[in-house]
Amino acid sequence: MSDRFQFSVSATDGHARTGVIQTPRGEIRTPAFMPVGTAATVKAMLPESVRATGADILLGNTYHLMLRPGAERIARLGGLHKFMNWQRPILTDSGGFQVMSLSSLRKLTEDGVTFASHVDGSRHFLSPETSMQIQRDLGSDIVMAFDECPALPATEDEVAKSMRMSMRWAQRSRDAFGDRPGHALFGIMQGGVTRDLREESAEALKGIGFDGYAIGGLAVGEGQEAMFSVLDYAPGFLPEDKPRYLMGVGKPDDIVGAVVRGVDMMDCVLPSRSGRTGQAWTRRGQVNIKNARHADDPRPLDADCTCPACTGYSRAYLHHVFRAQEMISGMLLTWHNLHYFQELMVGLREAIAAGQLAGFVTQFEAQRAQGDIDPL
Numbered sequence: 001m002s003d004r005f006q007f008s009v010s011a012t013d014g015h016a017r018t019g020v021i022q023t024p025r026g027e028i029r030t031p032a033f034m035p036v037g038t039a040a041t042v043k044a045m046l047p048e049s050v051r052a053t054g055a056d057i058l059l060g061n062t063y064h065l066m067l068r069p070g071a072e073r074i075a076r077l078g079g080l081h082k083f084m085n086w087q088r089p090i091l092t093d094s095g096g097f098q099v100m101s102l103s104s105l106r107k108l109t110e111d112g113v114t115f116a117s118h119v120d121g122s123r124h125f126l127s128p129e130t131s132m133q134i135q136r137d138l139g140s141d142i143v144m145a146f147d148e149c150p151a152l153p154a155t156e157d158e159v160a161k162s163m164r165m166s167m168r169w170a171q172r173s174r175d176a177f178g179d180r181p182g183h184a185l186f187g188i189m190q191g192g193v194t195r196d197l198r199e200e201s202a203e204a205l206k207g208i209g210f211d212g213y214a215i216g217g218l219a220v221g222e223g224q225e226a227m228f229s230v231l232d233y234a235p236g237f238l239p240e241d242k243p244r245y246l247m248g249v250g251k252p253d254d255i256v257g258a259v260v261r262g263v264d265m266m267d268c269v270l271p272s273r274s275g276r277t278g279q280a281w282t283r284r285g286q287v288n289i290k291n292a293r294h295a296d297d298p299r300p301l302d303a304d305c306t307c308p309a310c311t312g313y314s315r316a317y318l319h320h321v322f323r324a325q326e327m328i329s330g331m332l333l334t335w336h337n338l339h340y341f342q343e344l345m346v347g348l349r350e351a352i353a354a355g356q357l358a359g360f361v362t363q364f365e366a367q368r369a370q371g372d373i374d375p376l
């Protein structure tokens, strides 16, 4: 196991890459999908169950954890890994995006942002310096620079001003992070859907120097077509020898499209959130388990899936426990969804290594086009 943070690409296929990020807490195989453990738990899953789906790394949310139970408390209790019983790598976001999307009474200045907690209304302050301190208290392996993501719709001028402030904050994040061997700091590219702004942002970040680079400000409602058009050029502005992380993505077809365009890491609440609302993701598309057509169906959700939900239970059972609001419903569907997302990543990594990504994508799209299994 490496005592340093190190990324190596072992194969490429077109713009897509596969490789490994070495960290003192274990390897992260790329392209990687990171399940989201917002409040120090991937909802409805034990950490060992998350690992069993194939996850190498989790994402934790700085905003939620600083408000409850508090980063200093987690530090006193031995750090986030120990607190939540996940010994493998953890990436924490900077809190910037959640402040914008969840808090109220925000006051944004060059210094940082003051806001009211969505939990109890208490007042807090986040800045590049405080975000770095909180992520250090949590013990995060991959720390994200503190940035601002402008709310959409925004004019190009607003996006440019916000991006330039985020770049000044990126420098402050770098300075505050300091020298922490074995831990990584990622910068975040902004610039909306404007190519020149994306390039300007990438140049600013490269000038500061980071261990990895995130593409921020996408998957915020601009639509898949606009997102892919940015991903057609944005990864190319970033260094080839560092990981590229697309934040908050996505649906399976978003993931495939991002990997094809050169993205190495992604995260999304979708598999766990969908699991709690009766939505399953399979190789043949989305399945709504609450639909009455499943009530008498003895077949598994996906006969080819090896997860506990598919090997042990029928669609009829999954339908029943969802309707009855039993906790096992969210547990089984979340497990299935996370398993499917990680299987997709395995397939992508193997296809890139074999130089057969185009064929993989064709098969992925053909299976989705089939739709869910035939009626009984």
Ligand SMILES: [Zn+2]
Pocket (backbone or CB within 6 Å): 301, 302, 305, 306, 307, 308, 309, 310, 311, 336, 337, 339
């Ligand atoms: Zn399954």
